[in-house]
Amino acid sequence: MRKLILLLLCCVSYVLSAQIKFTNPILSGFYPDPSVTKVGENYYLVNSTFSYFPGIPVFQSKDLKNWKQIGNVIDRPSQMNFMGDGISRGLFAPSINFYKGLYYVTCTLIDRQGNFVVTAKNPVGPWSDPVWLPQVKGIDPSLFFDKEKAYIVYNSDAPDNKPLYSGHRTIRVYEFDPISLKVLGEEKQLVNGGVDIRKKPVWIEGPHIFKHGDWYYLSAAEGGTSVNHSQVILRSKSATGPYIPYEKNPILTQRDLDPDRKDPITSAGHAELIEGPDGKTYAVFLAVRPYEGDFYNTGRETFIALVKWIEGWPIINPDSKEIKYSYVANFKEVKQEDARPQSGNFSYRINFETKLDPALLFLRTQDTSWYKIKKSSGLTLNLLPETCMGTGNPAFIGKRQQHLECKASTELNFNAKTETEKAGLIIFQSEYNFYYLCKSISNKKPVLQLFKGNKEKNSMDLIAEIAVDTGKLYLQIEAKKDKYNFNYSISPNKWKLLKGDLDGKYLSTKVAGGFVGSLFGLYATSFGKQSNNKASFKWLNYEGDDEAYR
Known part of the structure; x- marks a missing residue:
């Protein structure tokens, strides 16, 4: 027995x-x-x-x-x-x-x-x-x-x-x-x-x-x-x-x-x-x-x-x-070596040290002339005149939003020289359905700005602005289903709210139309002007935490 x-x-x-x-x-x-x-x-x-x-x-x-x-x-x-x-x-x-x-x-x-x-x-x-x-x-x-x-x-x-x-x-x-x-x-x-x-x-x-x-x-x-x-x-x-x-x-x-x-x-x-x-x-x-x-x-x-x-x-x-x-x-699970998780709740960091992750996306084509990667400085983007509101190839590199509730953050090193020069973190669904958290200058002083795309104006609307110091800045976009928060910090993980509870439905397929989903993007632009300025991003961090998996 x-x-x-x-x-x-x-x-x-x-x-x-x-x-x-x-x-x-x-x-x-x-x-x-x-x-x-x-x-x-x-x-x-x-x-x-x-x-x-x-x-x-x-x-x-x-x-x-x-x-x-x-x-x-x-x-x-x-x-x-x-x-x-x-x-x-x-x-x-x-x-x-x-x-x-x-x-x-x-x-x-x-x-x-x-x-x-x-x-x-x-x-x-x-x-x-x-x-x-x-x-x-x-x-x-x-x-x-x-x-x-x-x-x-x-x-x-x-x-x-x-x-x-x-x-x-x-x-x-x-x-x-x-x-x-x-x-x-x-x-x-x-x-x-x-x-x-x-x-x-x-x-x-x-x-x-x-x-x-x-x-x-x-x-x-x-x-x-x-x-x-x-x-x-x-x-x-x-x-x-x-x-x-x-x-x-x-x-x-x-x-x-x-x-x-x-x-x-x-x-x-x-x-x-x-x-x-x-x-x-x-x-x-x-x-x-x-x-x-x-x-x-x-x-x-x-x-x-x-x-x-x-x-x-x-x-x-x-x-x-x-x-x-x-x-x-009823069969055995076989885990993948060096594979990023794709299901359930997960977090990861993309470090820009040698080459771009194959999951990162450009708009319409890949032009290696406007970006480079070095372990010391991370991902450096040239500021291009092209914007994400056109149909060209702006200085944009994005990753998918994979959860209803998540956070994406980055370390930005950038100092604007003119008011048209901007670099930062964008949550992007279509050419005009986006929010852009970026560093720039206003009245010759460095500022952190938040914009919302506006199709009727063929432009974007400024919805928040504060003064910041020159040099390094940490940016974070937080998705909470139909609301988005936009945070910043001058030191790691000490986040301050710039603007909260913004309309997330503006980023939905139902409002924006089309067949795609939202992307968190690293984005730099000189907004129609020629520029020799650059912006560097050390890493891109992602944290997903959906209620359905808790």
């Missing part, structure tokens, strides 16, 4: 040690439109970045929980840039695949050449220059490899370019040559409108084809990437159809739930299904965490949920109507 008890205890201990707990979102902050592929024991995931540069981050994991950014697909200005584009244009909905030793990413460069494919032998990079696909008219292309054939599937126009209603789209497919990177044969329509065109479904998009058993499945988002977002599924005995929709669609949505529920997760969709380390199916998808109604500043984030196969159909999150903040699975 004693041996049996010991054996049972050992079994229980083994099962517990082999359990993994996912915390949603698995990638916090502005990481929308996830696509994932499995290669051996490794998973690789990519996201949309729109007009930020570098474009399309590449993450690697062995357990679908612990993700490490290993590079970016678009990391050379020679591949492309987004100069002249608004923040929410640029790169839409990448998809990643692996076939016969080569990695493929397909994506859309909206408003320009359209759809393209890039390849790499190693997901770290370097990735090739884009190969454009002019015949593929639409957005959200993804590849499907079926034995010796390949296909490219995508969202396209209504039949004959004659939509029956606003948002009427189709899903179409070409055969694809993975060697020449060209489409083959004739385009074929797979879906018209959505799973039931009689109900006038809108924005069928983000399609993925995969095979399970004897069936080919077509998974796509429907309803638009907001509160009506959903995921639908269809299947066929052939990769090119005809596809029959699941009679109980959608297989994932949050649109019918009470918007006033505690810690809601909403707008779920744009999913891709993947086999986990335990052989079971999981869904990776986008969703958002509003702090009130449909107000959120963190953008669309990457979530995970379990999938069950019921009567031949994959159902996402079948045991609960609500997407959960955590799930448990």
Whole structure:
């Protein structure tokens, strides 16, 4: 009996040690439109970045929980840039695949050449220059490899370019040559409108084809990437159809739930299904965490949920109507070395000593002529005439806001010479939806100023100003859901409030529009004037503390 008890205890201990707990979102902050592929024991995931540069981050994991950014697909200005584009244009909905030793990413460069494919032998990079696909008219292309054939599937126009209603789209497919990177044969329509065109479904998009058993499945988002977002599924005995929709669609949505529920997760969709380390199916998808109604500043984030196969159909999150903040699975967690945490509450510091972190973002392109990094001085930015209110490449380097409640701070060394010269910390959602905490001069004396973007004036409004000393200054922006505080200090961690409880909804997607989330940015500008002045930032500190994880 004693041996049996010991054996049972050992079994229980083994099962517990082999359990993994996912915390949603698995990638916090502005990481929308996830696509994932499995290669051996490794998973690789990519996201949309729109007009930020570098474009399309590449993450690697062995357990679908612990993700490490290993590079970016678009990391050379020679591949492309987004100069002249608004923040929410640029790169839409990448998809990643692996076939016969080569990695493929397909994506859309909206408003320009359209759809393209890039390849790499190693997901770290370097990735090739884009190969454009002019015949593929639409957005959200993804590849499907079926034995010796390949296909490219995508969202396209209504039949004959004659939509029956606003948002009427189709899903179409070409055969694809993975060697020449060209489409083959004739385009074929797979879906018209959505799973039931009689109900006038809108924005069928983000399609993925995969095979399970004897069936080919077509998974796509429907309803638009907001509160009506959903995921639908269809299947066929052939990769090119005809596809029959699941009679109980959608297989994932949050649109019918009470918007006033505690810690809601909403707008779920744009999913891709993947086999986990335990052989079971999981869904990776986008969703958002509003702090009130449909107000959120963190953008669309990457979530995970379990999938069950019921009567031949994959159902996402079948045991609960609500997407959960955590799930448990019976396989071993594999932590990443030197990987920054991406889920739950976490804090970290980015020290500017040798090179820039791959998660940091520029506006539209990367120009190494206006910044440098030295261990002694940190990150030094030249003051450029360009501002964040234009469509160029200002001296701006940002990181994502990843929590509803968080703080970002930096050590600034800067002395302005003219009143147009400014440097400091910005919380930035779009060209005019931002707050800028910066050092400058006024009446020939150094000041700390706080500005708010103003689209009507094509400028920014001064909302606070105090006198400060020359030299070093510490700046902090604190997010508390729909309120932001702006703090400063002349010595570490002895913060004084400059201005508090400012409107955070001004930084929300609902107010600003577009598809991105807020970024904390290090930003220096001479505001339209030429300047030879510089500003140095020693580090960027981030602390996230959301109530849902406490």
